[in-house]
Amino acid sequence: MTKKNILQKKFEDFDILKGLLSVYPNDYRGTVIDKMEEVTDEIINYLDDVKRDFQEFTLAEVAKYNGKDGMPSYVVISGTVYDASDVSVWNNGMHFGLSAGADLTKNFENCHSNEAKILGKLRPVGTLKE
Known part of the structure; x- marks a missing residue:
């Protein structure tokens, strides 16, 4: 089972449990919780x-993960390293003039400050050393 499938299954479990909480008598709520x-x-x-x-x-x-010569496209946002290789807008390690293999925190904040959900499309692969 893939990582995405595992989390999807767990969220489905939560949906079932939320439904049970709404229909089960109070006596059973402790069990559901x-x-x-x-x-x-x-x-x-x-x-x-x-x-x-x-x-x-x-x-x-x-910097080695710049999306060129078969390398994946990694970008750093707020200290987290993300793999953007599977996102079409990062084709060949480029996205609107920005290159993969760099800390793009400021660029992200300038363009997507109210769109943190965008990071959900990227796979986190690590953290930036201090």
Whole structure:
């Protein structure tokens, strides 16, 4: 099961549990809430595992991932390194004059300050070393 499918399944579990809370008598709410806490714990454990898989990058290391010569397109936003390779607007490591392989936090804030959901389209792969 892919990472996306795992999280999608867990959110489906939450939707089912929310539905149960709205129709079950008060006597059963504690049981439903306990189950919701189990699902939450599963998500937290999964995210902890994913976080352990993250790499730490220097800016020099990120620069290698510029989308050219078969390399993926990595961009840094607010200290998180994202893989933008699968997003069509980052074709060949370029996006509206910006190049992958760089910290684009200021550019992102200037263009997309109210659109943080855009980052949801990018796969986080690591963090920037301080």
